[in-house]
């Protein structure tokens with residue numbers, strides 16, 4: 001079977017790595033892929049911002065199945081276009097992907113279906129923002145409505161700062177169309193968890209939960225990023241909590257989307273804040289998380305391919321996944337300056353020794369290969385991932401592997417999973 005993975009990050013490398021282990025996969029392609037993915041799949045050029053380009057890539061390789069990594073092609077309607085041509089593809093339609101692509105859509109949907117989430121207001125003008133702010137206490141969370149690649153959320157300590165952040169988003173200067181409307185939200189306190197489920201439009205199957213580390217600096221300081229590291233352990237979520245989230249979040253979302261004529265097939269990522277009054281949904285993503293996918297797939301014992309097919313064919317069941325009782329952790333090595341401006345093209349050294357450590361896999365997030373050397377080609381460069389019987393060992397192995405690797409400006413968090421280690 002020929003499989004095409006769309007995307008070019010650490011998440012896509014993990015998907016390629018896992019799918020390559022499937023006995024039914026005979027040929028694996030990645031569009032556009034990256035330097036490290038090229039070692040495990042044939043990379044083909046494509047622009048993920050263009051449906052035409054993706055259709056042309058699929059026309060060239062004629063895959064039996066396409067798996068979409070990032071949100072942008074889903075929000076543009078790649079699933080609708082491929083399905084219309086009779087091509088099998090994993091992921092939600094454009095209408096269903098609104099759960100991620102429009103925060104106002106997601107908030108209004110959650111309100112209609114009584115899914116626990118922070119109080120909010122949707123505003124299209126500065127006057128509406130001013131009026132709404134009267135009903136909020138500080139800090140206020142200000143979010144651009146559309147896709148903003150992690151740059152669309154501001155925690156405003158005062159109402160003045162909230163008004164200024166909203167005005168900047170509404171002006172369109174910073175985020176363009178994504179900021180045409182803003183969502184103001186009550187600020188929730190607690191631990192964040194990523195809870196992912198596979199859906200076939202009616203039934204759902206949970207994956208193991210993971211915790212991302214979104215801020216750039218140790219101790220959760222500095223700006224928000226796409227994610228600087230993640231871990232998953234058997235203890236991260238009690239079975240009763242999984243059941244609660246299935247019945248109060250995942251199943252109501254999937255049933256609600258179906259009832260509203262937007263059947264949700266694919267991966268539903270529920271970003272949660274575990275507050276003192278119970279879990280609240282911070283956001284939905286319509287795809288696998290990055291970097292959560294790296295440790296999650298490291299813990300997956302069963303074949304990923306049949307699970308993805310079950311989503312397309314309408315036969316998802318809770319037995320689709322078998323998990324290891326090991327723990328896994330992923331530490332992201334980023335370019336100096338990320339999430340702000342950074343320079344690419346720095347030579348990466350030491351990769352060949354990094355995988356010598358048992359249970360360790362270096363996923364490439366933003367690299368290119370020239371001759372036999374790898375160079376940095378993105379903000380997040382490598383996702384060093386380790387699996388071991390205990391979280392402590394997994395963390396030790398990941399950081400040991402990192403000691404081998406270097407490139408100019410390399411930065412990473414030294415405290416991935418540290419809070420969980422203190423608790424255990």
Ligand code: AMP
Nearest residue numbers: 118141153185186187188214271282283
């Ligand atoms: P989002 O893209 O909506 O997930 O927001 C990005 C990050 O901002 C989240 O992962 C949280 O760390 C934080 N965040 C978003 N909404 C809230 C909220 N209502 N209260 C507290 N933190 C939030």
Ligand code: GLY
Nearest residue numbers: 212227289290291
């Ligand atoms: N790790 C957060 C995301 O994938 O959006």
